[in-house]
Amino acid sequence: MTSPRHVRRTPAGAAAAQAIPVPVLRRMPGYLQALRQFRTEGLEWVSCTRLAGRLGLDPALARKDFTALDITGKPKTGFPVTGLIRAIESCLGWDNVRDAFLVGAGSLGRALLGYRGFREHGLNIVAAFDTDPGKIGSSLHGTQVLPLSKLAGLARRMRVAIGIIATPAAAAQEVADLMVAGGLRAIWNFAPTSLSIPPEVLVENEDLSRTLAVLSQRLQARRALELEENG
Amino acid sequence: MTSPRHVRRTPAGAAAAQAIPVPVLRRMPGYLQALRQFRTEGLEWVSCTRLAGRLGLDPALARKDFTALDITGKPKTGFPVTGLIRAIESCLGWDNVRDAFLVGAGSLGRALLGYRGFREHGLNIVAAFDTDPGKIGSSLHGTQVLPLSKLAGLARRMRVAIGIIATPAAAAQEVADLMVAGGLRAIWNFAPTSLSIPPEVLVENEDLSRTLAVLSQRLQARRALELEENG
DNA sequence: TCTTAATCGTGAAATTAAGCACGTTAAAAA
DNA sequence: TTTTTAACGTGCTTAATTTCACGATTAAGA
The missing domain is CATH 3.40.50.720 (NAD(P)-binding Rossmann-like Domain)
Structure with a gap:
């Protein structure tokens, strides 16, 4: 009997599943960038703790994000670096041009x-x-x-x-x-x-x-705050 | 008796107030772009209904976003186009270079x-x-x-x-x-x-x-869906 | 072999954002 | 002047997203 351990959100097989939320997709390139760096450093396994740490994210968030992928981690060890890279690329359609x-x-x-x-x-x-x-x-x-x-x-x-x-x-x-x-x-x-x-x-x-708006408003707000506090 | 009708979030005066949420700030440039267009069309007043409609947003969202600004609208009429432009620019710090x-x-x-x-x-x-x-x-x-x-x-x-x-x-x-x-x-x-x-x-x-990730994943997902439905 | 420690996967709680609804207001029409 | 209508401002509801918490699992060390 076939036992589907995980609901596939990615194509591969089965019913069309839940759409991956935009915030999750927008974090994927960041993971990918960090993972590639880890790979060049010779690392073969990486935990969500370390990966998220590098990016300033919560480890649980990374774990949750990766449930959208066709890959699963191992306790105590984490995820295989190259496998995770491939899984993300495949999810985004970046594995074929x-x-x-x-x-x-x-x-x-x-x-x-x-x-x-x-x-x-x-x-x-x-x-x-x-x-x-x-x-x-x-x-x-x-x-x-x-x-x-x-x-x-x-x-x-x-x-x-x-x-x-x-x-x-x-x-x-x-x-x-x-x-x-x-x-x-x-x-x-x-x-x-x-x-x-x-x-x-x-x-x-x-x-x-849009990004500039965030940057310049925050800068202005910080300036205003300083002016208020000091002189 | 002084009656502060609104809590100022923008500098101007008073205590440092709540930070404007990032999603709000990221929508501001869109409002600005539409407003400038309205201005060149000769429009002097614009309602949130019309402005949000042009951008595909909910009118209530626009109204809520504008509570971060130092401007207030008039029932039945809306907001003055140039006033709103100035208020947004001032909020973002785009009024001085x-x-x-x-x-x-x-x-x-x-x-x-x-x-x-x-x-x-x-x-x-x-x-x-x-x-x-x-x-x-x-x-x-x-x-x-x-x-x-x-x-x-x-x-x-x-x-x-x-x-x-x-x-x-x-x-x-x-x-x-x-x-x-x-x-x-x-x-x-x-x-x-x-x-x-x-x-x-x-x-x-x-x-x-990040944007490309969203675009290409969605495209790939749509392709997979079509393949499943048709042939 | 048994214990320890790090990490996974996930349900529940908390936080944040978006949408709705409604009382109020001002312009325009009757 | 009164009525009607469009739109504001805002509290409430709903939805989405993130964080927390914890049992389960596996590698490594005693």
Whole structure:
């Protein structure tokens, strides 16, 4: 008789299970980064205590987070470092690379194209698009810049699933519409604007000003406090 | 008799009040962006209903968020657009510009230097630093690139409070130490690594891979679901 | 072999955030 | 002037997230 010890939340088998909460997913890259560091240090096993300690998290939180993975730890020993790395990568879909299109060959777009690390995050930017004739035809970090008008057709033909928007805010909605038309399934939006997108297309907004808001408000509050206490 | 109608959470006056929760602060830039758009459309008053609607949020959430501000709305009318903009900017400390140092003149650093919008977010990058002799002395988007060794001294002399780390992960901790030594009060870290920093220095990590983790896991989960349902 | 100690997995408690509901208020309409 | 309506502010409810606590398990040492 088959005995399912754990409810699989990851694909592999069985019914579609609970969605992994966003806060959990957002912690995964941090674990991964620390684990890779442990691996280069030659460590083969690591406990949640040590791993969470390095990241400033509660050990119980790490243990709970890892219940979303297809891996289980051993008492007294912890988790196998490489096994845990693989489990996280598999959970995030970072174990096989997906092609992506990037739109906007400005400074942000160029920076994203220049970042080699995306490969390790399951992302391969295969083409860039822009409307500026001065940029079209050039090559940035080995990636061709093509006219935006070709996006939808190429996306369909190449079965690209992910689009990255790195344009000014004013152009973002138009680009998003083209991406939807091209059948892309997920959009990573760096433009500081909210997009309207049909629900079957995933969107994640990357807005630097959100983090900056936290930083600058806290700094200001701390300043105000000091002023109040001292002189 | 003095009647304090509202507890001020913002500076202005009185006791140090409750810290504004991070989720609230992270929504503020979104409000701001929508409000600026409304302003260019000529709107003078806006209700939470309409504002939240544009951003896909619950109106009550917006109202609750605005209790952290030094502004109050009018029934039937809502909030004055420019007043609300000012109140949010003041809350975040974006109403007066702060100088910042940036370390790392690679592609990410150049992109950040090239982004003109930081001025509107209270941030003015006054100098960049690097260790690469090929970059030192050059000028990027009008900003001088200086040797990293000068950071601490200049930070003290110029009373710079904010540091931006845009280096590879391997160099980040060393740069952070220099920033602490230079008396910086807040660090915006773009390197994918966790820093150890004394508690009197604020740190916010900007890690693109966190958002990417959410996007790619969701995409993968959706794919798995489709495969299960259809063929 | 037996004891000790570190860690796992997990249910329960606490904390935090989001959504709802309702009394109050001000503008506009009757 | 009175009525109607849209929206505010806020206490209460619900949901989500984190932390605590503890029994179970396994490696290592006595």
